[in-house]
Each structure stands twice: as structure tokens, then as C-alpha cells.
Amino acid sequence: MKKNWKFLAVIAIGFASCKGGFKQGDGGMLYNIVDHKSSTTIKEGDFVSLQGVIKTEGDSLLSSTYEMGRPSALMMPKPQYKGDLPSALQMLGEGDSAIVKTNIDTMLKKTPGQQKPPFKGKYIVYYVKIEKVIPKGTSTEAAFQDKIKAYFKGISDKTKAEEPGKIKKYIDDNKLTVTKTASGLNYVITKPGSGANLAAGDTAVISYIGKFTNGKVFETNIKEEAMKNKATYNPMNPYKPARFAVGVKQVIPGWDEGLLMLNKGAKATLVIPSALAYGEQGGGPIAPFTPLVFDIEVIDIVHPNPNAPKPVMPQMQMPTAQQPQAKK
Template identity: 45%
Template sequence: MKKSILFLSAAVTLLATAACQNFKKGDGGLEYKIVKDAGAEKAKAGDLLSVDMIVKSDRKDSLLQSTYDIGLPQIVNIAPDSIPGLYAGDYNSMFKFLGEGDSAVFRLNLDTMAAKSGQPKPEFADKFVTFTIKVRKHFKKGNLTDSALYAQIDTYFKGEIEGLKKAEEGKLANYISDKKLEPKKTASGLQYVIAQEGKGNKPAVGDTVVVNYTGTLVSGTVFDTNNADVAKKNNKFNPMRQYEPIRFRVGHDPVIQGWTEGLQLLTKGSKATLLVPSNLGYGERGGGAIPPYAPLVFDVELVDIIPGPKTPATPVDSAAIKK
């Protein structure tokens, strides 16, 4: 597992270094640097590519997207040039430089994009958005029907997700080892470390808990938090959201099982790290920025416990944390 992580890190570093080198000029203000040409057939309209991709703007703290965080590739559909709004040098054009095994860095000119498409220039960059791309697999349309082509994609993704399932236990073990944690483990598989002990009773089913939290993948990527400073630091800030402690009634409101169990282990004022396996989290489906079979890390603070009627727990769909 560690060997594969080191290899991935080296590959990302190589591609990122290439971004600093001279670019060739393409149509429509597109700039590009081919890092590796594997000699395979290049993508055509109607084809699909499975790619690993990092997207950055030309501003500080500029990471906009990375498939490496999710652990799954992105499928890109190569559209025909005849579709209105497309132009030489646009996002779609980039992928026609690439075939299976290729890697490259592209800089998309936003001034050209705004002028050609008639759409306003996005606010997250000044002039360029940089795409660092590595092609995993090329699905060729050829004479295939759409259903046959997408059947290939479906089979491919089932294999990728099965790989995530097999890797989950190792990911969590590596995280615990790297952070030098000594967690306790419950019968369900939940692991936890109490960083600060609180006082008083622990919450029970029916009580309302008031919680501060930050949720991350084991890669360190923050996917959710109610801390405004943490959200800003990790480019997750939403000005429409109220950043305050969340409240939910234990055993009644829809939160993941790892929270329902984990918070009942804490007393008021406690701070802890919950290490949640996917079967106690978002499971085989994942959700949003959380991939399938993703172990999760939550740093939580149990701010308050509001006693409630001790009624039986209500079955809930624990697919998401209540915001």
C-alpha cells in the first residue's frame, strides 16, 4: 500500500513539474504540454476517456478539483465539434490530444472562453485554469451502440469500486499508523480516540446533542465542517451557510451510524476523533465528495447535551449528516 502511495505521489509531482515548463500554443488560446505520449490512438468525438485529473486556477490556494482525492477516475465524453458553444481550444478540445496511457498539462484561456461562448468569465480564476491529466483507459465508440459502449463503462466502474472496497481496511490502518494513533475499537468496527475528556453523563437515545465537527477523508481532504475558518482554509466555505454547532436527536434524526454510536461514547465537553468505516458511514454508494467504501475521520466536540424523552429509536436513513 505504501509503495503505491509513493508511486502516485511521484507521478503527481512529475505532472505538476511539467506545468512549470514551456507550453506549446494551440487553437483558441489553449496551451499544452504533452508529458507522456504512449503512442496509442487519440480520442475522437463519441469516445470516452477514463482520466485522473487535477484542476487548478491561477490564484493562490488554487486547487479546484482532484480525482486523486476521491480515488476514482472521471469519465470524459468527447463531444462533436458541431455542438453549439464548442470551439477550437475549449475544454472538449483538450482530450483530443490524448489516448490511453498519455498524460499532459493544459491551460485553458478564460478570456477566449468568455468571448467564444458568450458566457461570463468565471470568478475563481484570473486568466487560466490548468488541467493536469493522465488517461487510464480509452473507450472507443467506433460502430458500438450507445448501450454497448456504456455497458463497458459500467463494467469498468464496478471493477474500480471493487478495488476501493478491497483497499478500505488498508487505508484506515495506514492512517492510524501514520498519525501514531492508539484508538479504542467497538464491536461494530468504530474506532475512536478521546483527545479531551469532558464531564457528566453521556448522551442516550432521545437526547439532543450539540456538536462541532470537521470531516475528512483519510487522504486529509476536508469534505465538510461547521468551522468557518477550517472551511475557508480548505476552499469549502459557503457564504450562504450558517457556521454554528449542529444539533440532532440521538437515534431519531438522520445521521450516519458512526455518529449515533460515537457520540454516545462521549461526555459533555469531550473532544475526540472518530474513525468511521464505510459500513457505519456512506457505504457502497458514497455521496458527494465521499467515494464508495470510504473510511472517514471526524474530529468532534460534544458542546452540549439536552436531555430528551427516552423513547425508542426511530429507524432512519443514515446516508447523510444533517446540516
């Protein structure tokens, strides 16, 4: 989050020092190139990695790569129409930053089927910083892909090296007195429950808040928490307690291990290293080598019914030899 606000502060300072303010582009687009360092610009087909913050004209945050903890990567597409975001990005190069306002009315006219955004205003506002450009140029596809793979490996190695520091900082900043298990899971029971702990095969009924170590909530099944952030709230989500069997690999390893230390009514904070979460591959909004924090409450424990009938394995029909047909 600090990086996000630091970037916005730099953008604001740059904008204030730019006497010309926004310039008029095609299709009602407005743009202000705050920092222009590159002598070359992005071309269609180039690989681009960028940091970006997307806001409404009313300054409500829609999305931020800084909060997600990783830049956004794309192959620069051909602009769909004059005045869209790709057409603005093609005015920039590596190291450049800009504020771009794309016109919503133009977007709706030029992209049939596009739904009107659920917020008021004339523009969608993008704050972008181009981190890396790998030109396609005349490179063979194999050589081009090798350069992209090398870039991602460098990012991955850096993220992996930073992970222990992120975990320690979160624990220190939040003054958590954690217990660390042999696997690397850090946990603290913030409210003891009652009765026996969950056992493998039990069904846990839980409420949870999932966060990155920068404090950004990426998922929760608690409606009140979700509504605090418009970017994560989904009105179609029923927001009810989650139910799943524990200790049988239905969830990430950090949950399986942590929940077995809890009983009904217990609350706990789990600080989970990526090795016990989504690992070096990541998943969805979770980048590779990302440690996660979960605040969990065990609402109920459902034990398996020992008298339930065991599932019957289907009988396999043995193949029979085909009878030879009688000769006519």
C-alpha cells in the same frame, strides 16, 4: 495527497525534458503533451476516466481527483468552442498525460452567462492523465454500457479491498490508540466531557471536521478550518454548530454509534468504515467504499421535553356509501 504530488512531480519532470514547451492551440489555449503513449485519440461519445489537478495560473489548487481518492469519469462531449478542455482532451489517448491552459477570456466570450472565475490570471491550468478510454465506435449501446459497468466494478472491487489498509494506515500514521467496536467503528476520546452520555432521542449540538484518510478535509462547520482550504470554504455558509437527534437514523450509522459514547464537552476522533458511512454507493464527493475520519466536539446536549404534548394522529374519515339519486 502523496499521489497528487507524485503526479505533479512526474508532470514537472516531463515538462522540463520537453524542449518545445507549450504549444499554441485554438482560442488562446496552450498545451504540452508530457507523455504520449497511445496510438489512438479520444473521440466524441467515448467513455473517459482521468486523473486531474486544476490550478490557477498563480498555482493555487482548485480541485484534485487525487485528493478526492477517485478518477473523474465522463462521456466525451462535443467541444463547445475551439480551445476548451474537451478539444484538448481529444488530442490524447489512454495512458497520455498533458498540461492544458485554457484561456479565461475566450471562455467568457464563447459561453454567454458564464461567470468570471473569482481569481486573477489569464488561464485555468489542468494537469490531466488519461487512465482509461472505452471507445464507443460501432458498439451497440448495451455492449458499450456493459464495458463501462465492468470497468466501474473493477475500480469498486479494488477500492473495497484497499479500505482496511487505508484505515490501519491512518490510525498508525496518526498514532491513535483507538477502541474498535463490534460494528467496526474505531474511536478515541481525545478530551473527556462531563455528565451523562448522549442517549437516543437527545439532540447533539456539535462542531466537526470531516476528512478522508489522506488528511484532506471535505467538510466542516468550523469557519477557521474551512478557511484554511479555499476549495472547501463557502462564504455563504453560516458555519455554526450542527444540531440533530442522535440514535434515530438522522445521520450516518457511524455518527449515531460514536456520539452515544460521548457527553457534553467531550472531543473525539471517529474513524468510520464505509459500511457505517456511505457504503458501496458513496455520495457527493465521497466515493464508494471510502472510510471517513471525523474530529468531533460535543458543545451541548438538549434532552427531549418529557412534558411536551404528544403529536396527535389525524382522524381518518371513513368513506360513506354514495346515496343513489332519485329517479326523475
